[in-house]
Each structure stands twice: as structure tokens, then as C-alpha cells.
Amino acid sequence: MDDDETQIRTLIERWARAVHEGDMDGVLADHSDDIVMFDVPPPNDGVRGMDRYRETWPPFFTWQRLGASFEIVSIDVTAGDDVAFAHALLRCGTQDELRADPGNRLRLTFGLRKERGRWVVAHEHHSFPLKG
Secondary structure (H helix, E strand, C coil): CCHHHHHHHHHHHHHHHHHHHCCHHHHHCCEEEEEEEECCCCCCCCEECHHHHHHHHHHHHHHHCCCCEEEEEEEEEEECCCEEEEEEEEEEECHHHHHHCCCCCEEEEEEEEEECCEEEEEEEEEECCCCC
């Protein structure tokens, strides 16, 4: 694994830890001001910009305090000189939800770019598989 891949993996692990701890500053760190996020809950056309991204997190933090997990299972990173993407699988759910469906995983994709020598997240996508 090269240095850029290691930096990105560390960034994602730090972000996931901040999400789990309800640390808003940590969640927002390393994100571009023009972040675009497609999330599990609406709006279906996503959110754009740091202010809108910030607004999405308090309801999730409230849910998470009910004892939910937010744990990385795997991360894969591909990095070029100034753009990169990463995808990860996470255990995300309350203990009851994970007991009922232990294999369910949150799918996470990050699009990153290097700004002034530092990796920042410009695109974030969260989804769960459709249950049929």
C-alpha cells in the first residue's frame, strides 16, 4: 500500500470513529466545502455543500446513541496523483437489527481529491442493499 492509500485509509477510519462517537468536528474534517453526499434517508437528490452535509448528522447521532454500531468491516482504496476513490463495508445498525440480519452491510463510497497536498472528501455515498 502506498503513502496516499495509507493516508486515505486513515482518513476514513478517523471519520468512521468520529461518526460513531457523535463528534461533529471529526465528521466534517477532511471534507471539501463543496461536498456532495447521497445518503440512505432523503433527500433522494442528495445534499450539496458543507452546511447541508452538517445538517444531516444530528438525527444519525441521536439514533446512534440508542446503541447502534458503526464499524468498518473492509476498505479498498485506489489513489491517483490528485484524485482517488474508496469503498467500504460497515456494520451499521442497532443490536436488534444486526441480530435479525447479521450479514447486512452499509455500503460506503468516497470520492476524494488532493487540495494543497492534502486529501479531502468531495463525494460521499451511503446505501444499504435492497431487501427483496
